[in-house]
Amino acid sequence: MLTLFFVDSELETIPEEMWKDDAVTQLSKKRKKKPGNLLLDSSLLHRSIDAYFPSSSKRRGRPDIFHILLNVLNSSIINILGELSVFIHTRNDILIKVNPETRIPKSYNRFAGLMEQLFELGEIRSGEDVLFSTEKKSAIESIKSYGSGKVTVMWPSGEHVSRNNLVEARDQTFVIGGFTSGDYISDLSHIGRRVSIFDQELTIWTVAGEIIAAYETYVGL
Amino acid sequence: MLTLFFVDSELETIPEEMWKDDAVTQLSKKRKKKPGNLLLDSSLLHRSIDAYFPSSSKRRGRPDIFHILLNVLNSSIINILGELSVFIHTRNDILIKVNPETRIPKSYNRFAGLMEQLFELGEIRSGEDVLFSTEKKSAIESIKSYGSGKVTVMWPSGEHVSRNNLVEARDQTFVIGGFTSGDYISDLSHIGRRVSIFDQELTIWTVAGEIIAAYETYVGL
Numbered sequence: 001m002l003t004l005f006f007v008d009s010e011l012e013t014i015p016e017e018m019w020k021d022d023a024v025t026q027l028s029k030k031r032k033k034k035p036g037n038l039l040l041d042s043s044l045l046h047r048s049i050d051a052y053f054p055s056s057s058k059r060r061g062r063p064d065i066f067h068i069l070l071n072v073l074n075s076s077i078i079n080i081l082g083e084l085s086v087f088i089h090t091r092n093d094i095l096i097k098v099n100p101e102t103r104i105p106k107s108y109n110r111f112a113g114l115m116e117q118l119f120e121l122g123e124i125r126s127g128e129d130v131l132f133s134t135e136k137k138s139a140i141e142s143i144k145s146y147g148s149g150k151v152t153v154m155w156p157s158g159e160h161v162s163r164n165n166l167v168e169a170r171d172q173t174f175v176i177g178g179f180t181s182g183d184y185i186s187d188l189s190h191i192g193r194r195v196s197i198f199d200q201e202l203t204i205w206t207v208a209g210e211i212i213a214a215y216e217t218y219v220g221l
Numbered sequence: 222m223l224t225l226f227f228v229d230s231e232l233e234t235i236p237e238e239m240w241k242d243d244a245v246t247q248l249s250k251k252r253k254k255k256p257g258n259l260l261l262d263s264s265l266l267h268r269s270i271d272a273y274f275p276s277s278s279k280r281r282g283r284p285d286i287f288h289i290l291l292n293v294l295n296s297s298i299i300n301i302l303g304e305l306s307v308f309i310h311t312r313n314d315i316l317i318k319v320n321p322e323t324r325i326p327k328s329y330n331r332f333a334g335l336m337e338q339l340f341e342l343g344e345i346r347s348g349e350d351v352l353f354s355t356e357k358k359s360a361i362e363s364i365k366s367y368g369s370g371k372v373t374v375m376w377p378s379g380e381h382v383s384r385n386n387l388v389e390a391r392d393q394t395f396v397i398g399g400f401t402s403g404d405y406i407s408d409l410s411h412i413g414r415r416v417s418i419f420d421q422e423l424t425i426w427t428v429a430g431e432i433i434a435a436y437e438t439y440v441g442l
Contacts, residue, residue: 043328064327068292075424077431106285107264108329163442203296210298213434221384 001171002078002215003085003148004208006069007139008185009178010062011090013119014040021048037120039063039112059179065204066178067111070104072205076212077221084212087146088178091185094119095137097146102131139175139186147173151192154207155184158194163210166197167218174211176204222392223299223436224306224369225429227290228360229406230399231283232311234340235261242269258341260284260333280400286425287399288332291325293426297433298442305433308367309399312406315340316358318367323352360396360407368394372413375428376405379415384431387418388439395432397425 018024019035023045028035040061042049050057066088078084079100088096096118105111114132118124123133143151149171166174175191177184180203197210239245240256244266249256261282263270271278287309299305300321309317317339326332335353339345344354364372370392387395396412398405401424418431 043331062327064329067329068289068327071289071424072293072426072430075427077419077423077427080419080421106283106289108285108288110264164438198298198301200301202298203292205293206296206298209293209430209434213430213437216384216434217438 001083001085001148002167002212003146003173004073004087004211005139005143005147005173005175006066006086006088006178006204007175007188009066009088009090010059010180011066011088011096011115011178012040012061012092013116014038014045015052018045018048018052021052023048033116037116039116039119041112056182058181062180063112063115064108065180066115067104067108068203069205069208070098070111071106072209073212074098074100074102074104078212078216078219083215083219085146085148087142089137089139089142089186090178093136093138094134095142097133097135099129099131101129139184139188140191143173143175143191149173151175153188153192153194154196154211155194156196156201158196160199161195161197163197163214164217166195166211166214170219172215176207176211178204180204222304222306222369223388223433224367224394225294225308225432226360226364226368226394226396227287227307227309227399227425228363228396228409230287230309230311231280231401232287232309232317232336232399233261233282233313234337235259235266236273239266239269239273242273244269254337258337260337260340262333277403279402283401284333284336285329286401287336288325288329289424290426290429291319291332292327293430294433295319295321295323295325297430299433299437299440304436304440306367306369308363310358310360310363310407311399314357314359315355316363318354318356320350320352322350360405360409361412364394364396364412370394372396374409374413374415375417375432376415377417377422379417381420382416382418384418384435385438387416387432387435391440393436397428397432399425401425
């Protein structure tokens with residue numbers, strides 16, 4: 001089993017500080033939902049995010065990258081074969097458990113609606129199946145509870161490792177930052193080896209895709 | 222150079238037959254664009270597509286999959302290294318040439334707006350750079366003009382090949398169907414070997430990702 005944790009992920013509902021913002025009020029009317037039940041989406045609210053969170057505005061509110069990421073992960077061959085486990089830990093210490101059999105909406109707007117429902121209800125069901133569920137857990141607790149085998153933390157300034165040396169066992173866990181700029185907020189210093197696979201910035205789905213490719217090569221797919 | 226062609230891609234503006242449809246008229250008002258300048262998007266217009274194109278309704282209007290696909294391709298390591306060439310041939314024989322340096326919008330709505338502009342203007346520029354350009358060309362002509370090295374056609378019922386045997390040279394071309402169901406519309410029978418890498422249906426970005434992984438392994442990345 002390959003286990004992937006996306007840590008400090010920039011996936012959250014609109015924080016209370018922003019609820020009285022004009023753009024938020026407008027969006028809330030348009031979407032007919034309370035601000036606290038709407039996703040923070042930088043492509044819709046980047047000016048407001050700049051105003052309220054100047055120090056973290058470059059990274060906040062990125063459901064778009066999780067839409068692409070989860071589509072890449074859940075349609076991968078190792079996921080179809082039942083060898084992939086995916087957890088998304090958010091900046092607010094909410095851990096999202098992704099059912100490998102969940103068909104991720106290819107339409108972004110549907111995906112965003114689903115994430116809003118998930119934050120509101122704590123889980124998403126389809127009949128008897130739980131598609132997504134959440135619990136309150138720090139990054140470290142999440143990795144300790146659900147990680148399996150050796151833990152490797154992907155870190156742009158980590159020790160360089162070639163992709164094909166990333167995976168050394170059938171049971172292995174990788175931690176990837178769930179953000180597009182900056183560093184981990186959670187303290188991961190005692191969690192595992194820190195490695196990098198490339199000398200330039202990569203998107204989170206590229207990093208995850210490289211790990212998946214390494215795993216597939218390792219298991220002889 | 223790895224060259225990828227997505228053939229018979231379900232990427233098009235709203236066809237003339239549908240312009241008087243009620244849902245299309247409404248969308249056109251809301252978006253303040255003529256129907257012919259709007260993308261056909263099955264997540265917005267699936268009932269109308271069903272009504273006007275019953276025989277192809279399952280596959281028509283899928284800009285969403287190209288949003289995910291191009292994000293996967295253009296952020297891949299081999300693309301950053303300048304070793305990837307991407308062409309999208311549509312069901313209407315429009316060939317879209319993707320500049321490898323184009324940053325694909327992570328927001329779907331921005332991507333869709335860009336594709337609408339592309340179909341309207343024939344190209345998208347940013348300063349002196351051409352981000353996307355189009356020409357009128359059949360699939361075969363496209364592959365003959367821009368393919369490089371041996372051509373392999375990905376085909377679900379093709380001969381099974383293990384991923385790591387897909388790439389046999391530094392210069393190679395792969396053809397992938399740009400649709401989620403059905404078969405190629407273009408006649409590709411004389412184009413090259415038809416192969417399959419997995420016995421179940423895969424998304425186009427999974428197929429492309431596997432080819433990229435095979436290429437990276439081949440060139441020793």
